[in-house]
Amino acid sequence: xxxxxxxxxxxxxxxxxxxxxxxxxxxxxxxxxxxxxxxxxxxxxxxxxxxxxxxxxxxxxxxxxxxxxxxxxxxxxxxxxxxxxxxxxxxxxxxxxxxxxxxxxxxxxxxxxxxxxxxxxxxxxxxxxxxxxxxxxxxxx
Amino acid sequence: xxxxxxxxxxxxxxxxxxxxxxxxxxxxxxxxxxxxxxxxxxxxxxxxxxxxxxxxxxxxxxxxxxxxxxxxxxxxxxxxxxxxxxxxxxxxxxxxxxxxxxxxxxxxxxxxxxxxxxxxxxxxxxxxxxxxxxxxxxxxxxxxxxxxxxxxxxxxxxxxxxxxxxxxxxxxxxxxxxxxxxxxxxxxxxxxxxxxxxxxxxxxxxxxxxxxxxxxxxxxxxxxxxxxxxxxxxxxxxxxxxxxxxxxxxxxxxxxxxxxxxxxxxxxxxxxxxxxxxxxxxxxxxxxxxxxxxxxxxxxxxxxxxxxxxxxxxxxxxxxxxxxxxxxxxxxxxxxxxxxxxxxxxxxxxxxxxxxxxxxxxxxxxxxxxxxxxxxxxxxxxxxxxxxxxxxxxxxxxxxxxxxxxxxxxxxxxxxxxxxxxxxxxxxxxxxxxxxxxxxxxxxxxxxxxxxxxxxxxxxxxxxxxxxxxxxxxxxxxxxxxxxxxxxxxxxxxxxxxxxxxxxxxxxxxxxxxxxxxxxxxxxxxxxxxxxxxxxxxxxxxxxxxxxxxxxxxxxxxxxxxxxxxxxxxxxxxxxxxxxxxxxxxxxxxxxxxxxxxxxxxxxxxxxxxxxxxxxxxxxxxxxxxxxxxxxxxxxxxxxxxxxxxxxxxxxxxxxxxxxxxxxxxxxxxxxxxxxxxxxxxxxxxxxxxxxxxxxxxxxxxxxxxxxxxxxxxxxxxxxxxxxxxxxxxxxxxxxxxxxxxxxxxxxxxxxxxxxxxxxxxxxxxxxxxxxxxxxxxxxxxxxxxxxxxxxxxxxxxxxxxxxxxxxxxxxxxxxxxxxxxxxxxxxx
Numbered sequence: 020x021x022x023x024x025x026x027x028x029x030x031x032x033x034x035x036x037x038x039x040x041x042x043x044x045x046x047x048x049x050x051x052x053x054x055x056x057x058x059x060x061x062x063x064x065x066x067x068x069x070x071x072x073x074x075x076x077x078x079x080x081x082x083x084x085x086x087x088x089x090x091x092x093x094x095x096x097x098x099x100x101x102x103x104x105x106x107x108x109x110x111x112x113x114x115x116x117x118x119x120x121x122x123x124x125x126x127x128x129x130x131x132x133x134x135x136x137x138x139x140x141x142x143x144x145x146x147x148x149x150x151x152x153x154x155x156x157x158x159x160x
Numbered sequence: 161x162x163x164x165x166x167x168x169x170x171x172x173x174x175x176x177x178x179x180x181x182x183x184x185x186x187x188x189x190x191x192x193x194x195x196x197x198x199x200x201x202x203x204x205x206x207x208x209x210x211x212x213x214x215x216x217x218x219x220x221x222x223x224x225x226x227x228x229x230x231x232x233x234x235x236x237x238x239x240x241x242x243x244x245x246x247x248x249x250x251x252x253x254x255x256x257x258x259x260x261x262x263x264x265x266x267x268x269x270x271x272x273x274x275x276x277x278x279x280x281x282x283x284x285x286x287x288x289x290x291x292x293x294x295x296x297x298x299x300x301x302x303x304x305x306x307x308x309x310x311x312x313x314x315x316x317x318x319x320x321x322x323x324x325x326x327x328x329x330x331x332x333x334x335x336x337x338x339x340x341x342x343x344x345x346x347x348x349x350x351x352x353x354x355x356x357x358x359x360x361x362x363x364x365x366x367x368x369x370x371x372x373x374x375x376x377x378x379x380x381x382x383x384x385x386x387x388x389x390x391x392x393x394x395x396x397x398x399x400x401x402x403x404x405x406x407x408x409x410x411x412x413x414x415x416x417x418x419x420x421x422x423x424x425x426x427x428x429x430x431x432x433x434x435x436x437x438x439x440x441x442x443x444x445x446x447x448x449x450x451x452x453x454x455x456x457x458x459x460x461x462x463x464x465x466x467x468x469x470x471x472x473x474x475x476x477x478x479x480x481x482x483x484x485x486x487x488x489x490x491x492x493x494x495x496x497x498x499x500x501x502x503x504x505x506x507x508x509x510x511x512x513x514x515x516x517x518x519x520x521x522x523x524x525x526x527x528x529x530x531x532x533x534x535x536x537x538x539x540x541x542x543x544x545x546x547x548x549x550x551x552x553x554x555x556x557x558x559x560x561x562x563x564x565x566x567x568x569x570x571x572x573x574x575x576x577x578x579x580x581x582x583x584x585x586x587x588x589x590x591x592x593x594x595x596x597x598x599x600x601x602x603x604x605x606x607x608x609x610x611x612x613x614x615x616x617x618x619x620x621x622x623x624x625x626x627x628x629x630x631x632x633x634x635x636x637x638x639x640x641x642x643x644x645x646x647x648x649x650x651x652x653x654x655x656x657x658x659x660x661x662x663x664x665x666x667x668x669x670x671x672x673x674x675x676x677x678x679x680x681x682x683x684x685x686x687x688x689x690x691x692x693x694x695x696x697x698x699x700x701x702x703x704x705x706x707x708x709x710x711x712x713x714x715x716x717x718x719x720x721x722x723x724x725x726x727x728x729x730x731x732x733x734x735x736x737x738x739x740x741x742x743x744x745x746x747x748x749x750x751x752x753x754x755x756x757x758x759x760x761x762x763x764x765x766x767x768x769x770x771x772x773x774x775x776x777x778x779x780x781x782x783x784x785x786x787x788x789x790x791x792x793x794x795x796x797x798x799x800x801x802x803x804x805x806x807x808x809x810x811x812x813x814x815x816x817x818x819x820x821x822x823x824x825x826x827x828x829x830x831x832x833x834x835x836x837x838x839x840x841x842x843x844x845x846x847x848x849x850x851x852x853x854x855x856x857x858x859x860x861x862x863x864x865x866x867x868x869x870x871x872x873x874x875x876x877x878x879x880x881x882x883x884x885x886x887x888x889x890x891x892x893x894x895x896x897x898x899x900x901x902x903x904x905x906x907x908x909x910x911x912x913x914x915x916x917x918x919x920x921x922x923x924x925x926x927x928x929x930x931x932x933x934x935x936x937x938x939x940x941x942x943x944x945x946x947x948x949x950x951x952x953x954x955x956x957x958x959x960x961x962x963x964x965x966x967x968x969x970x971x972x973x974x975x976x977x978x979x980x981x982x983x984x985x986x987x988x989x
Contacts, residue, residue: 052297053208057290060208069209116216118300 027054028067029082035075043085044068048118073113080106081113184223187214188230191298195231198294199238199287208298216301224306228315231299235292235319239326243284247340250280251332267354274347275362281344282368284327292319324376324388341388344369345396352397352435356404363439370440394444398451401432405455413460417469422485425456429492458493461500471503475571483575487582501582505589508568512593515560520599522553551608554601558609562632565590587639595641603646604908606636611653614669615662626668634675642954643680644922645915647687654688655732658695659725659783666692681952690731698725705767720760726768726777752841753781754820781842784813788820790862792884805885809862811893814842814850819862822880830879833872848872853893860893916960923956923964928973931987939965939983 027044029037045051053062062068070078084100091097102110191214194206218227296303296316303314312318328341348369351361373389385391405428412421432452436445457464465471465486474483490500568586576582594602610633621629640646657663670692677685702723753761765777792805811819817840821831831839837847851872855865864881865872926949930942937945943961950956965985968974977984 048300049209049212052300053212055297058208058294058297059203060206060294061204062208064204069207071209072213116301118304 024066026066029078030067030069031073031075031078032071033075035078037078037082039082039085040089041066043082043089046085046088047081050117070117072116074109077106077109077113080110081117184218184221184226187218188227190214192230192234194298195234195295199242199291203294211298212301215299219302219306224302225310227299227302228306228312231295231315232318232322235295235322236326239288239322240330243288244327244330247280247284247327248332250277251343267357267359270350271354271359271361274351275365277343277347278351278362278365278369281340282365282372285323285372286368288319288323292316295319320376328376328388341392344373345393348393349396349400352439353400353404355435355439356431361439366439374441389441394447397440397444398447401448402451402455405452406459409456409460413463413467417473418464418467418471419469419474419479419482419485421464421467422482422489425452425489426485428452428456453493457489461490461493464489465499465503471500472507475504475507475567478567478571480571480574483571484577487576487579491579497579497581501585504568504571504582505585505592508564508586508589509593511564512561512590513596513599515557515564516593516596516599518560519553519557519601519605522549522556551612554605554608555612557601557605558633558636561590561594561636565635591639591641594636594639600912601908602636603640603642604649604911606633606640607646607649607653609633609636610650610672611657614657614664614672616664627671630668630672630675633672634679637676637679642915643684643952644919644954645912647684648911648915648918651688651691651732654691658691660785684953687731690728694727694731695725698727701726701768701771704771705764708767709763720756722760722764724764752817752839754817757817757820781813781817786811786813786816788816790819792882806889807884808890809893810890811854812850814840814846815854815893817842818847818850818854822863822878825880828879830866830877833874833876833878836878837874851876851878857893860891862893919954919956919960920964922950922953923961924968926950927961927964927968928987931974931985934987936977936984936986938980939985942985 025041026038027041027050029039029044029050031037041054045054050068052058053060053068054066056063073081080102087100191211194211197203197206215227218224293316296314296319299315303316306312307314313321328344329339332338332340332343348366351366355361370389370393373393374387376388378386378388378391408428409421409425412424416424429449429452432448433445436442436448467473471483471486473479474486487497487500490497568590572578572582572586593599610630613629613633637643637646654669657669663669673685673688673692676688705722705724752758761779768775768777788809788811790807790809792807809819818836821836821839825831833847833851836842836851837844840847842850851863851865852870853860855861855863855878856870856872862881862884863878866877866879923946926946927942930945930949931937942965943958946961947956965974969976969985972988974985975988977986
């Protein structure tokens with residue numbers, strides 16, 4: 020077993036590598052589990068998590084959020100992080116995949132009637148996968 | 161709307177990222193292969209993200225249910241084939257045979273086999289937990305999305321249930337249908353039993369297995385009560401423990417003494433407590449405690465207390481530690497501590513009754529002496545002796561009771577943690593035997609004890625010591641119910657002390673009074689204080705009279721000095737100063753004093769009536785004393801010298817009167833008893849006593865009696881004993897029965913009768929007080945209130961109250977209310 024390092028590497032599907040604090044990375048459930056020393060998966064031995072479902076732009080935002088979350092975890096009345104609207108759907112899917120980033124994005128999609136942000140994300144993911152439709156057209160606006 | 165902002169469009173998720181179609185079977189094959197790797201601990205080759213992504217996709221493709229079922233089936237298969245087999249391998253034939261109760265194996269073999277089994281089980285359980293935790297991590301998305309939406313239990317929990325079903329509830333082997341769970345219980349219990357027998361066992365190992373049982377549940381509700389630990393193991397544990405301790409307590413009660421039993425029980429309780437903390441679960445603590453307490457204490461405490469070496473033995477032998485153990489045990493099962501309280505009370509009562517009986521026996525023993533004496537002449541003296549014996553018995557009684565009290569105080573303090581309940585019980589028991597109807601003398605004995613101390617006991621003691629003695633007396637007094645009887649005796653004894661100047665210290669007397677005042681109230685000591693006041697006034701009077709006489713002029717060398725005590729007749733128990741009332745009343749005024757004395761007596765009467773007009777003085781010659789200087793003619797001394805002898809004789813007033821008769825009598829003449837009586841007019845009994853002390857007592861034989869015998873008969877003749885010789889110049893002629901002694905039976909009956917008489921007045925007064933206030937009252941209530949009012953003084957019998965009420969009705973203080981449902985009375989103003 021190797022020693023757990025302070026920083027871990029997150030790799031996007033288009034090859035961008037993000038070295039971020041292990042503590043911050045572990046805010047995301049999926050990353051945390053992947054790096055869990057108790058389980059001893061390959062990610063743990065390499066301190067590197069490949070994320071083939073997420074592209075560099077989104078992953079950058081994800082990393083930003085992880086730090087943002089870590090920084091403000093203890094404080095109250097934190098203003099929402101600035102999220103570019105054009106990224107929000109992809110971020111939402113990434114959040115669902117990585118577990119526990121939903122709350123950060125949901126305010127932006129909160130205006131969508133009838134569904135919770137998570138449902139929207141999953142529905143849109145499935146739709147994309149199933150019907151190959153252009154998402155924008157099916158988004159209520 | 162976001163899209164309405166124009167140029168900013170939400171980018172669509174890129175296609176093809178997740179794979180367009182998904183081949184479930186293939187994906188599952190990948191996952192399954194990975195799971196096998198995980199189960200065989202080869203996880204480091206696997207990419208978590210990859211597995212996660214597979215599961216993620218399956219769930220997204222709405223195939224969560226399939227996935228769930230596959231995983232479930234996979235786990236079931238794994239447990240049933242791989243794990244169960246490895247567990248079954250651990251079961252040695254010995255272990256199985258033993259579990260059936262047919263074991264002839266040694267404890268050590270059993271322990272080793274058991275530990276091996278438990279270790280294997282622990283290992284399997286641990287592995288299962290770790291693997292399932294990894295699987296659950298991989299399947300996190302399924303848990304989060306599929307299980308949450310379809311209300312299925314998370315896969316981890318489902319796998320735990322599988323472990324229960326496939327391992328714990330599985331048969332031991334193909335041919336043996338008993339479940340492994342039962343075996344686990346058995347092995348653990350066996351290990352615990354070994355520990356109880358003094359073996360060392362692997363507590364940590366057992367604890368791990370216990371945790372396993374704690375983590376699994378009997379059914380799907382997963383409630384606290386349904387944990388396998390509670391349902392399966394704990395019940396067995398409590399049952400076997402109950403059986404074990406039942407047997408053990410039986411054996412111990414037969415084999416060892418109570419002290420050992422107690423310390424053993426305490427150790428067991430402690431052990432079980434520790435066991436729950438270290439080996440089992442703490443939640444079992446109270447339950448097993450109850451079992452142990454039930455079996456070792458509650459069901460046995462009675463036997464334990466009653467054992468030959470039980471509480472009685474401990475009390476008798478001052479086994480304070482053991483008593484403390486018994487107390488402790490009793491307290492565990494019974495907040496009221498009934499058993500030990502009962503035993504202690506019984507012991508106090510028995511010991512107290514023993515002291516009572518000893519006192520009675522001691523006071524009666526000498527009475528049997530005259531019976532053995534052939535001559536009857538000894539009877540009188542023997543009676544006196546027996547009185548002395550009784551006094552000694554009385555003081556011994558008090559000291560014994562105090563010793564008993566000290567003993568139980570110590571026990572109470574050291575063994576019973578100063579428990580207030582037990583203190584009450586002890587106090588009650590002391591009260592019980594002190595006020596026992598078969599032993600009516602406690603008041604008298606306590607008063608005598610004080611008397612003895614006032615006269616002799618406190619001599620040469622420091623203030624502190626004196627105070628302790630007084631405090632002791634008060635302690636006893638507290639127990640006495642009939643305080644009025646005590647007051648009567650105390651007055652009598654105090655009276656004697658004061659008049660005969662026997663008190664060592666007036667200060668101490670006063671101290672005692674003030675102590676009683678605190679304890680019993682103002683009322684109680686009122687008359688006692690009046691007695692002291694009389695004494696002070698008398699001293700002043702004596703001094704005043706002396707001055708008065710001095711002032712009369714010419715010094716008369718032969719003048720007699722007079723010291724006088726003027727006593728208020730109501731306050732002083734004069735009748736108790738010897739002789740019976742009837743005799744005294746008849747003869748008191750008629751005692752003839754010699755002229756010289758008579759003169760000074762007149763002088764004082766005159767002096768007194770000048771000071772206080774309208775008061776009548778009655779002379780009580782039977783209570784006084786006199787100092788006489790007597791000159792005996794020359795006689796040959798032991799050392800051969802030949803000279804006159806002078807003695808200062810301290811005699812009673814009567815003795816003085818008698819002796820003065822012989823002043824005028826020629827040496828060779830004599831007086832008969834009848835002549836003496838005629839000339840002096842001294843009451844018969846007093847005369848007999850005084851003559852006895854003057855003529856019979858060997859050391860103070862100033863008169864010669866003919867014929868010489870111990871009894872004084874009317875025909876006896878008395879003459880002056882010229883050849884009298886004494887060692888000292890001052891001689892005290894003690895009058896028989898001069899000191900405070902225990903009363904004879906006759907006297908006591910009288911005292912009691914008098915006491916009853918005065919009680920009647922008290923009761924009447926109380927009844928009238930109550931009725932005056934209430935005007936009308938029912939009988940029951942009246943009796944109750946009367947009892948309440950008199951509580952501090954004595955406890956009257958109800959019949960006595962009834963009689964007093966009758967008497968009051970007769971005298972028209974009260975009347976019955978006609979036609980009332982229950983008996984009621986009305987007060988008549």
